[in-house]
Amino acid sequence: FSPKESLQGQDLAVQALRGSVSQEEAKHLAPFFQQVKSEACSEEEEWESGGCNEGVLLNENLKPVNYEYKEGHEYTVCSHIQNGAFGEVYCVKDNSTGFQCAAKRIPLDRFRSEEVSSWSALNSSRIVQLYGAVREDAFVTLFMELKKGGSLAQLIRESGRLPQDRALFYQEQVLEALEHLHSRRVLHRDVKADNVLLSQDGEKAFLCDFGHSEKLGLNGKSQVPPTGAGLQGTETHMAPEVVLGEGCSSQADVWSSCCMMLHMLNGCHPWTRYYTHPLCLKIANEPPPIKEIPATCNPCTADVIKMGLEKDPIKRALAAELRAKVKEALKQVGGLRSPLKGPYQEPA
Numbered sequence: 201f202s203p204k205e206s207l208q209g210q211d212l213a214v215q216a217l218r219g220s221v222s223q224e225e226a227k228h229l230a231p232f233f234q235q236v237k238s239e240a241c242s243e244e245e246e247w248e249s250g251g252c253n254e255g256v257l258l259n260e261n262l263k264p265v266n267y268e269y270k271e272g273h274e275y276t277v278c279s280h281i282q283n284g285a286f287g288e289v290y291c292v293k294d295n296s297t298g299f300q301c302a303a304k305r306i307p308l309d310r311f312r313s314e315e316v317s318s319w320s321a322l323n324s325s326r327i328v329q330l331y332g333a334v335r336e337d338a339f340v341t342l343f344m345e346l347k348k349g350g351s352l353a354q355l356i357r358e359s360g361r362l363p364q365d366r367a368l369f370y371q372e373q374v375l376e377a378l379e380h381l382h383s384r385r386v387l388h389r390d391v392k393a394d395n396v397l398l399s400q401d402g403e404k405a406f407l408c409d410f411g412h413s414e415k416l417g418l419n420g421k422s423q424v425p426p427t428g429a430g431l432q433g434t435e436t437h438m439a440p441e442v443v444l445g446e447g448c449s450s451q452a453d454v455w456s457s458c459c460m461m462l463h464m465l466n467g468c469h470p471w472t473r474y475y476t477h478p479l480c481l482k483i484a485n486e487p488p489p490i491k492e493i494p495a496t497c498n499p500c501t502a503d504v505i506k507m508g509l510e511k512d513p514i515k516r517a518l519a520a521e522l523r524a525k526v527k528e529a530l531k532q533v534g535g536l537r538s539p540l541k542g543p544y545q546e547p548a
C-alpha cells in the first residue's frame with residue numbers, strides 16, 4: 201500500500217471503531233484517540249446508549265460487553281490511588297474476569313492524544329504497560345498495569361530521604377527509560393519521582409505519565425509552543441531552556457532526572473530550600489543547584505549530578521552517557537545494599 205492508501209485504510213479502521221469499545225491491536229489506539237476530541241459521539245449514539253462510550257482495549261482481561269466498557273457496569277473502582285493535576289488514578293477490577301489494574305481518569309478537555317500516541321511509539325520494560333483507553337462521556341480513562349510498590353515519591357516521603365545506593369539504583373533505571381524514549385524521539389517533559397512507579401519488592405522502577413509528552417520533530421527540537429497552557433511540567437524540575445521558552449529537546453528530561461536525584465538524596469525538591477516561587481527566574485539566572493549535592497556523596501555521584509545539571513543543553517550529558525556514569529557510581533558505592541524500607545532519615 202502507498203502511505204496515502206494505508207492512511208485511508210487506517211481512517212476506515214478508526215471509523216469502524218467509533219462509538220463502541222472493542223479489543224484491538226495497539227496500532228489502532230493512537231489513530232483512534234487522535235480523533236476522539238474532534239469527533240464527539242453522534243447524537244443518536246449518545247441518545248440510544250445513554251452516553252458516549254468508545255475506545256480500544258489491548259489487554260484480553262479487560263472485556264467489553266456489547267461493545268461497552270463503563271465504570272459501574274463492565275468494571276468497578278476498588279480504591280482511589282492518587283489525585284494529580286491532570287487526573288485521578290484508581291485501582292479498578294474487570295467485572296467479567298476479576299482482573300485488577302490501575303486507571304487514570306482525565307477530563308476530555310484536558311486529555312492530550314500524545315498521552316496515548318507517545319506511549320504507542322515505545323516498547324520498553326522500563327515503561328508502564330498501557331492496557332487500553334476508553335472514552336466515557338466527558339472523561340477519558342487510561343487503563344494500565346498496577347504497580348503495587350507505589351510511586352518513588354511515596355517511598356521518599358516514607359523514608360525522609362533515600363540512601364545514595366538506592367537513589368543511584370533508581371536513577372539508572374529511569375535513565376534507561378529515557379534512553380529508550382529519546383531513541384524514539386519522545387520527550388517525557390515531566391520526569392519526577394511521582395511519575396516513577398515501583399514493583400512491590402522495590403527492585404524495579406517504571407516511568408509513567410505521558411500526559412505532558414511530545415514526539416520531537418526530525419530535528420530533535422520541540423514543536424509545541426513552550427508556553428502552551430498546562431503543558432508545563434513541574435517547576436522545580438524544569439530545565440533552564442524550558443523556563444526561558446527556548447523550546448526543549450530530550451536534554452530537558454536529563455536535567456529533570458537530576459533534579460529527581462537531588463529530591464531522592466535530600467528528601468526535598470531542589471531550589472525550594474533557598475528560593476521562593478516563582479522559581480523560573482532563579483532557574484534561568486542562578487547557577488545550577490549543585491550546592492545541594494550532599495557533602496557525603498561519593499565524588500562519582502556528584503559528577504553524575506553536575507553532568508546532568510549543565511545549564512547549556514548542548515554541554516549536558518545525554519541519557520546514555522549519564523546512565524554509564526551512574527553505573528560507575530553505583531559500583532563505587534558497593535552496589536545496592538540498603539533495604540527498601542530502611543530507618544527514617546530526616547530530609548535536608
Ligand SMILES: CN1C=C[C@@](O)(C#Cc2ccnc(-n3nc(C(N)=O)c4cc(F)ccc43)c2)C1=O
Nearest residue numbers: 302328330342344345346347350351408409410
Ligand atoms: C501507561 N500510562 C497510561 C497513562 C499514563 O500516562 C499515566 C499515568 C499515571 C500518572 C500518575 N500516577 C500514576 N500511577 N499509576 C499507578 C499504577 N499504575 O499502579 C500508580 C500507583 C501509585 F501509588 C501512584 C501513582 C500511580 C499513573 C501512563 O504512563
